[in-house]
Amino acid sequence: MREAARMIIVLSLIAGLSGLTLASLRQATGPLIEEQVLTYVQGPSLGQIFADTENNAVRDRKTFRPPGADRELTVFPARRQGRLVGVSFETSAKGYGGEIGVMVGFTMPEGKLAGIAITTMKETPGVGSRVAKHGFTTQFRGHGLDNLDLRSKGGDIDAVSGATISSTAATAAVKQAAQDFKAIREELAKAWPES
Amino acid sequence: MEYFLLIIAAIFVNNIVLAQYLGNCPFLGCSRATGTAVGMGGAVIFVVTLATAITWLVQKRLLEPMGLEYLQTIAFILVIAALVQFVEMFLKKVLPPLYRALGIFLPLITTNCAVLGIAIICQRKEYGLLKSVVFAAASAAGFMLALVLMAAIRERLDTARVPRALRGMPIGLILAGLMSLAFFAFSGMIA
Amino acid sequence: MGATWKELTKGLWREIPPFRLVLGLCPTLAVTKTADNGLGMGLAVIFVLTLSNLAVSALRRLIPAKVRIACFIVIAATLVVGVELLMQAFAYPLYQRLGIFVPLIVVNCIILGRAEAFASRNPVHLSVADGLGMGLGFTLSLTLLGALREVLGYGTVFGLCLFGPGFKPFSFMIEAPGAFVCLGLVLAGMNALTNWQRKRQGLAAVEGPGHDCKSCGLCAADKK
Amino acid sequence: MSTFSPPSPLLTVSAPPHAHCGRTTRGLMAETLFALAPAAIMAVLVFGLPALRVMALSCAVAVICETLCARAMAGTPAVDDLNALVIGLLFAFLLPASAPWWLVAAGSATSVVLGKMVFGGLGGSPLCAPLVGWAVCKLSWKGAMDYDLSMLSSSLTSPLAQLKHLGPQAVAGISLQDLLLGQQLGGLGAVQVAALLAGGAYLLIRGRLRPHIPLAFLAGTFLTALIYFYLDPAACAPPLFHLLAGGAVLGAFFLAPDCSSSPVGHVPMIVFGLLAGCLVVVIRVYGVYPDGVPFAILLAELLTPLVDRIRPRPLGVG
Structure with missing residues (x-):
């Protein structure tokens, strides 16, 4: 009986200690990890949208809350010569094999699409993943904020042949982003003052 | 069809041992005699399938709602270790013939990285429960085939x-290298 | 002091894992595509192994024999989660490259094997020396193997280009078959070296270390 | 039992081939070389001197490697059994005629060392040696091993690559006679179909080759191709095309019946041949490699020990 009690006490002691250590380590590393994930997961797609910017988009990020929505948007600014030239943020939509995340960039102050890049993607390899390739994403560059639909739905975006679901999802995500952008455009313009 | 391709891919194209480098210790340690290999393979299929189902539930029903995803590794290994113990006791009591066939391999399975590996792969690929179980069984069958x-x-x-x-x-x-070389025949069969 | 030094250095040559003490094969094969991957994996293992040996050895009188394996697993898993968090915070690209093999350190038999075979029976300072030595040996082996495969497979080492443009990379080496064959040939070389030394000392030749889980204390303990 | 004790000489069971009726390995290999000669001559006629260069270099490297290995591991069989020459020649047969020297040398050395000598020399290897070298090269140097890419100057094309990339319409115009006479790109010896058939027939008539594996292999290829062709004639090439294009005939007569890596029983041999033949077409249809012959044989050889377990039940055993 004493043996069993000792077993239980020692085990729970070790488990508790390990839980405590990990929880505090998690607390300490949390912000760092977030920064790293943004830099290495979202960062490359930011670079695809806005080349040669002079600020660190990940460090200068700010969060916004579109009116009437219950989610937050993390917006990454792009600056050239001290002026804000564009913003990008990520939206997602349900694709064939899970969520497709799309980073969407808008030029400021014109308010056009600067380009899009696929961030997370769990589509069927070889079929859906073709939307991440050049041809599909480049047609958004310089596009206005309207008519963001596939041709089959009356818009002017060409779907990737054989990957309709993935194309639909990516387009839906972009459309969502355009709506969010319209909603917070005023705030965005003021958020990063000229330096 | 989706499941058929998943199974073929897991057994032949991305064979867990020959292409993904998992489970090498038992692969090299228990491959001296065919009889042992069959026993070990059977035990692995059994445990892997069960463990993947349970760890999937643990992750989705326990860790994610509580925001404890970072404890995945520790939770999974404890689940697997406990499961192996439990399966051993259960088989000993209820199915002695099966226990005699698989029993000696069960303790070795806790440290078989294929078990934990497959459970984690299913989470990283965000498979659903059924897909995870099918994938796990097929991967373990691939392990048995190679073994x-x-x-x-x-x-x-x-x-x-x-x-x-x-x-x-x-x-x-x-x-093992030459076997892996021959298995390159399947590469690209399922994109 | 002498004893500590002995435990520290045995892992560097006499019992260097995984070449002499065949432990932890999966990461050895999987992450040695390049030298820096091997080095990163090795450093993570040093961290986990040293601290797990320290903890196990410090608690060895406290842990009841029946649940010791469970305790070792909890300790190792805690450390591995710690490594995961630290790697994500400070070396995210490495974390991405090593992928699933970072959490799998917990089932690397080197960790549990050393806990069972050494740390649970020896005082703290010796156990730490053992863990550090074994970890350094493991790192050394992985880096060497990674460098070998990288040189042949990419023509680079730590990303530095070694040969001119005329070099035709031997891509076989960076694919799975190359990993197996390369490690097999290195182990054969170690065996040949051992026997050559034994011959000079006038001893009979031996077959190389097998993989009957003899070197890994855990399985042996379970068989009892 | 950590120390290894040498087996006692009385009870040593030697590795296959066991069959002995006055014939020697050297004799068998000499006859195999003789049977391969027509294809080698045809290869020189079709592809010119580069083919001769590749074959000579491959054979030389194979012999040198075997000599060095045999020197390093005392107690292995003598080098003069001509087996190294056969391996070198068969490996050369799988290469494009324009293969650069380093590719030939590296592949030939890999064949001999990884495919044969690490397993203790002749008879120990579970895989056919030239195929091991071929697969390693194919994995490493895709460009130099690609028949069309490396033979740009030739007016011929590789029918199997065309089938893979352009579909069966592209190969509909190729006459079977051209295929038979080696008017196609592919392994420099593997495409000399008529000459290989003659060599194979010679070995069969002389009794140096048992007919089970070659015939089962060809039947397996033909039947599987027939099934695919029957199901969808528009998407698949006719079965005779599959037999005559690429390395199917070389595989059937010279690679698949490799003495140490193929089964020995009658039924196992037939199962092995059918399986390999079937895999050839499956890999050609679904895989990324235009010609599935070498990989199909390698895969079938992995199954050899299991297939060999099919044997008649001994009398009196329940």
């Missing part, structure tokens, strides 16, 4: 005059 083929070839090699320095582990590894 049995390896054992049969090694039994033959016992009569060959393998140079002394190469006997044992080295020739086993080279053989």
Whole structure:
């Protein structure tokens, strides 16, 4: 009986200690990890949208809350010569094999699409993943904020042949982003003052 | 069709041992005789399938709602270790013949990285429960296939005059390499 | 002091894993495509192994024999989660490259094997020396193997280009078959070296270390 | 039992081939070389001197490697059994005629070392040696091993690559006679179909080759191709095309019946041949490699020990 009690006490002691250590380590590393994930997961797609910017988009990020929505948007600014030239943020939509995340960039102050890049993607390899390739994403560059639909739905975006679901999802995500952008455009313009 | 491709991919194209480097210790350690290999393979299929289902539930029903995803590794390994113990006791009581066939392999399975590996792969690929279970069973079947083929070839090699320095582990590894080479035939079959 | 030094250095040559003590094969094969991957994996293992040996050895009188394996697993898993968090915070690209093999350190038999075979029976300072030595040996082996495969497979080492443009990379080496064959040949080389040394000392030749889980204390303990 | 004790000489069971009726390995290998000669001559006629260069270099490297290995591991069989020459020649047969020297040398050395000598020399290897070298090269140097890419100057094309990339319409115009006479790109010896058939027939008539594996292999290829062709004639090439294009005939007569890596029983041999033949077409249809012959044989050889377990039940055993 004493043996069993000792077993239980020692085990729970070790488990508790390990839980405590990990929880505090998690607390300490949390912000760092977030920064790293943004830099290495979202960062490359930011670079695809806005080349040669002079600020660190990940460090200068700010969060916004579109009116009437219950989610937050993390917006990454792009600056050239001290002026804000564009913003990008990520939206997602349900694709064939899970969520497709799309980073969407808008030029400021014109308010056009600067380009899009696929961030997370769990589509069927070889079929859906073709939307991440050049041809599909480049047609958004310089596009206005309207008519963001596939041709089959009356818009002017060409779907990737054989990957309709993935194309639909990516387009839906972009459309969502355009709506969010319209909603917070005023705030965005003021958020990063000229330096 | 989706599941058929998933199974073929897991067994042949991305074979867990020969292409993903998981479960090498039992693959090289338990491949001296075909009988042992079949027993080990059976035990692994059994435990992997069960463990993947349970860890999937643990992750989705316990860790994610509580925001404890970072404890995945520790939770999974404890689940697997407990499961192996439990399966051992259960088989001993309820199905003695099966216990006699698989029992001696069960303790070795806790430290078989294929078990934990497959459970984590299912989470990283965000498979659903059914898909995870099918994937796990197929991957474990791929492990068994590689193990049995390896054992049969090694039994033959016992009569060959393998140079002394190469006997044992080295020739086993080279053989595994050549098997992996042959399995390249399947590469690209499922994009 | 002498004893500590002995435990520290045995892992560097006499019992260097995984070449002499065949432990932890999966990461050895999987992450040695390049030298820096091997080095990163090795450093993570040093961290986990040293601290797990320290913890196990410090608690060895406290832990009841029946649940010791469970305790070792909890300790190792805690450390591995710690490594995961630290790697994500400070070396995210490495974390991405090593992928699933970072959490799998917990089932690397080197960790549990050393806990069972050494740390649970020896005082703290010796156990730490053992863990550090074994970890350094493991790192050394992985880096060497990674460098070998990288040189042949990419023509680079730590990302530095070694040969001119005329070099035709031997891509076989960076694919799975190359990993197996390369490690097999290195092990054969170690065996040949051992026997050559034994011959000079006038001893009979031996077959190389097998993989009957003899070197890994855990399985042996379970068989009892 | 950590120390290794040398087996006692009385009870040593030697590795296959066991069959002995006055014939020697050297004799068998000499006859195999003789049977391969027509294809080698045809290869020189079709592809010119580069083919001769590749074959000579491959054979030389194979012999040198075997000599060095045999020197390093005392107690292995003598080098003069001509087996190294056969391996070198068969490996050369799988290469494009324009293969650069380093590719030939590296592949030939890999064939001999990884495919044969690490398993203790002749008879120990579970895989056919030239195929091991071929697969390693194919994995490493895709460009130099690609028949069309490396033979740009030739007016011929590789029918199997065309089938893979352009579909069966592209190969509909190729006459079977051209295929038979080696008017196609592919392994420099593997495409000399008529000459290989003659060599194979010679070995069969002389009794140096048992007919089970070659015939089962060809039947397996033909039947599987027939099934695919029957199901969808528009998407698949006719079965005779599959037999005559690429390395199917070389595989059937010279690679698959490799003495140490193929089964020995009658039924196992037939199963092995059918399986390999079937895999050839499956890999050609679904895989990324235009010609599935070498990989199909390698895969079937992995199954050899298991297939060999099919044997008649001994009398009196329940």
